[in-house]
Amino acid sequence: MTATAHRAADTLPDVDRPSFARLMLSEWTKLRTVRRWTVALLAAPVLIILVGVLTASSSQPGALDSPLVGPDGTWVQDRFHFVHRPLTGDGTVTTRIASTTLEFSVPPEDGGDARARDVERTVWSKAGLMIKDGLRPGARYAAVMVTPGRGVRLQSNFTTDIAGPAAGAPTWLRLTRAGSTISAFQSADGLSWDPVGTVTVPGLPQTVEVGPFVTSPTATLLAQRQFGSIRLGQYPTTTRAVFERPTLEPAGAPGTGSGEPSDGWQDDEVDDSAVQAGTPPAPDRAGGKGPQAAPPPAVWAGDRLTLVGVGDIAPRTPGEDVIKQNLTGGYAGLMAIVAVAVLFVTAEYRRGMLRTTFAASPGRRRVLAAKALVVGAVAFVIGFTASVAVLLITQPIMRDNGFLPPVYPDWSLTDPTVSRAIVGTAAVLAAIAVFSLALGTVLRRAAGTVAAVIVLIVLPQLLASGLPPVAGQWLMRLTPAAGFTIQQTIPRYDHVPRICVPENGCVYDQPWAGFAVICAYALVTMAVALWAVQRRDA
Incomplete structure (x- = not known):
């Protein structure tokens, strides 16, 4: 044909087909x-x-360094520097973040300045205010924070992430608790407040810990590619944040009577490294840099609080x-x-x-x-x-x-x-x-x-x-x-x-x-x- x-033939009547x-x-x-x-x-x-x-x-x-789970059973990491006070019932915590500084080093053999830009772009360092169910790693929480390059965020229970205004330090932050409902706000001047978002944290006890926190995760980047093999480089980071006039209403625990701004605030490192399940990943797979060292204690200078943080507050995902x-x-x-x-x-x-x-x-x-x-x-x-x-x-x-x-x-x-x-x-x-x-x-x-x-x-x-x-x-x-x-x-998370x-x-x-x-x-x-x-x- x-x-x-x-x-x-394609035009024949349907009866003939x-x-x-x-x-x-x-x-x-x-x-x-x-x-x-x-x-x-x-x-x-x-x-x-x-x-x-x-x-x-x-x-x-692969070998694990922690089997810690969050409130919903998700595998998580939970390490941060926390200056806190107890809050019983409803209340509000407010502070001004004057500055945040990310500190790290990249060896010349790993790319030097070029790789440093990758670290700055990748790392989700966080400085802000938190309401948490005690000091136990993996406990329920809600936090409003400044994240360099990603603006103000409201996060809770490790997996929830709400993007707020595209603001960075200096800025004012506020968290308000009403039962199990936590609302976050941001302000440029401490007078006019813009809402960031609201989350529900079920199961929060009557008394919780509230206050400023800082955390700064290790940056993990692809350092070298060869046929059939993968090598990752790990670059520990620290974040230094300066908080001004952190206040809690109502006042919560009584002060020491000295009248200092640091009255009633306690300094702690929430650290999930105490929950061990094995050894860290092998050097050829993840760089083998070892755990991040504990940060120095909080420093008060009048109503200014300086915190240095390491670690992260986020869900974890398996390699396979x-x-x-x-x-x-x-x-x-x-x-x-x-x-x-x-x-x-x-x-x-x-x-x-x-x-x-x-x-x-x-x-x-x-x-x-x-x-x-x-x-x-x-x-x-x-x-x-x-x-x-x-x-x-x-x-x-x-x-x-x-x-x-x-x-x-x-x-x-x-x-x-x-x-x-x-x-x-x-x-x-x-x-x-x-x-x-x-x-x-x-x-x-x-x-x-x-x-x-x-x-x-x-x-x-x-x-x-x-x-x-x-x-x-x-x-x-x-x-x-x-x-x-x-x-x-x-699962993939936008904030991880x-x-x-x-x-x-x-x-x-x-x-x-x-x-x-x-x-x-x-x-x-x-x-x-x-x-x-x-x-x-x-």
Whole structure:
């Protein structure tokens, strides 16, 4: 049939065409009756499960320095310098932060001034006011703070972060308690107050500790990249903050009678390092700098208070994404799915059978659409079934290997992030199958098409491990490999810096964004294939 003839066939009345459902049934029959294709499709879930089990069996969790958990069971870090007084019932604490200074050093061999700018941009040093359930690390709290470069923030119970005015020191801050409701305010002059936000901290006792605090986390940056290895550099920081006229209303605990501004204020270091669970990370993984030294005591000069702080108040995340790690078999199963999807169209081209198909089913675009839906649906079912199976099989293996709460919480298939990883993996395999079929339609060569798809998915993973982080991230973002970002399940917090290692899935902040990339590849290539199949002879 010539190109003109098959375009005319596309205009035949619908009564002369088989229904689209019958077209799909016909294509499904073709797919399942070719024995080697069936064997390859059955091998795909086996490969996904086998690779997942082998990965889980050989995985070991990294050493931990603290298993501290917050009020909701989240793994957290909680170290800061705290000058405080007891507050019984409702009340308000106010202060003016006159200045904050971040102090750190970067060795010349690690980049010197260039790396220093990265540290300043990354570190979430915090100075402000806090209401806390005692001095126990991990206890409930709410705090309003100045964060260099990020303005005033209201944070509570480690995971809540509310952005306030884009103000820095000098500035006035205020926290007001009304039962379990904590409200934060900021002022430029101490007279006119702007609200920062309000949080509810359930379970706060009648008497809490309130006052100024300072904390300054260690900056962890990617120090060196080599093929197949990652080296992180750790740079301890300290923050020096000057507070003016910290006041508590009502006054709380009685003073000493000396009339000094420091009356009734106690100086303490809340330190989670007392909660030990193992040894610090290995030097080649995290720099091996050791813990930060205790800061000097608070210094009063009239109504001015100088605090130096180290540590952090924030949630922590594990280094290994257990779910994503156990779904890595998707890459192995993908090879078989890609081969079948390509052969599903190129085999008919090679043998001339596609002419018969088009003659029996006028409307070439409908035939190609039916093929795409069939191969995509089969890939989705394979991916979904294998993902569910591998996670059920590997969960007890990971627990036996030490991946235990609180660092690695227990999970179930119904957890939203786990469900998204499972459905997302199946959807990525389906999208890549459609992309492969469409590319095979355009190229008409099985070997070249399979090689092109595999290179587009696997090669970026290999190259990203040796490229500078930004280049590696963009390489992963712009290729179909970005689709596997949807497997990520480690929670991300806007107020917690993270190390971006593109080949480990650090590509997009939103998991669905990576899936959109592979969908775009599939849709664009499918559009080209539909155009080509209508204008070229079979």
